Every structure is written in structure tokens, then in C-alpha cells.
Amino acid sequence: MEKEVSLSVKCPLCDSSFMDERHPIYGKPSVKVNIETEHDRGVLRLCCIYGNSSKTTDVLIEDGEIAAVFCPHCNKELSINEDCEVCGAPLISMVIKAGGKIRICSRNGCANHHLVFQEISQELSKFYFEYGF
Ligand SMILES: [Zn+2]
Numbered sequence: 001m002e003k004e005v006s007l008s009v010k011c012p013l014c015d016s017s018f019m020d021e022r023h024p025i026y027g028k029p030s031v032k033v034n035i036e037t038e039h040d041r042g043v044l045r046l047c048c049i050y051g052n053s054s055k056t057t058d059v060l061i062e063d064g065e066i067a068a069v070f071c072p073h074c075n076k077e078l079s080i081n082e083d084c085e086v087c088g089a090p091l092i093s094m095v096i097k098a099g100g101k102i103r104i105c106s107r108n109g110c111a112n113h114h115l116v117f118q119e120i121s122q123e124l125s126k127f128y129f130e131y132g133f
């Protein structure tokens with residue numbers, strides 16, 4: 001059985017936590033951010049388990065539509081100056097509290113996401129140690 005890795009993330013700009021314990025997904029706190037599409041704005045909740053792309057939202061996002069993602073605390077946009085290598089949409093960046101960053105594609109339906117570790121050797125060894133590869 002594969003081990004689950006759940007991530008605790010925060011805003012790279014104001015350092016506030018995105019974790020919402022009142023609205024769990026799969027028994028874990030959800031990652032709550034604000035989103036804005038061409039027609040609407042609302043709340044997006046992501047599953048914090050790495051590799052699980054489950055999400056809930058009160059906004060209707062069409063398949064393939066790109067949503068702008070904002071911090072619910074400082075209201076700044078979380079997109080970075082980098083495009084998804086799969087579909088070309090802007091990537092969203094969040095800081096992992098344990099260290100490193102996660103990047104997520106802003107296009108609905110694109111499951112591209114990856115982790116970026118700042119100090120590769122240290123973070124990787126922690127990863128290997130904690131998850132037993
Ligand atoms: Zn913020």
C-alpha cells in the first residue's frame with residue numbers, strides 16, 4: 001500500500017495558512033483559496049494529500065478553463081511567472097510549511113503539480129526518512 005503524504009501549505013506572500021480544518025477532504029484539512037474565473041468568483045478547496053487532485057468549489061469552472069487563484073488573507077494572486085509544461089497555463093505556487101514549495105496548474109482538468117525543494121539534499125533525505133523509500 002502506498003503511503004499518503006499530506007501537505008500543510010501557506011501563502012508565499014503573507015505567510016498565512018491555507019489549511020481549513022472545518023472543511024476536511026478525506027479526513028484531512030482542506031487547502032482553501034479564493035478563485036476567480038471569467039464569469040464568477042468564489043472559494044476553492046483542494047485535498048491536501050499529495051497526488052490526490054480532489055477539490056470542491058462553489059464556482060462553476062468549465063473543463064479546461066483557467067482560474068486565477070488568490071490568497072484568502074492578503075488577496076494577492078498566487079500565480080508565478082512560469083507556465084505549466086503540460087498545457088501552458090500559469091502555475092500557482094504555495095509554500096509547504098515543512099519546507100519547499102508546491103506548484104499547481106491553474107487550468108481545471110490539468111493534474112500537473114510538483115514539489116520544489118529549495119535545499120534538495122536536506123529535504124530529500126527528510127522525505128526519504130519520513131516516507132521510507
Ligand atoms: Zn497571503
Ligand SMILES: [Zn+2]
Nearest residue numbers: 084087105110
Ligand atoms: Zn496544466
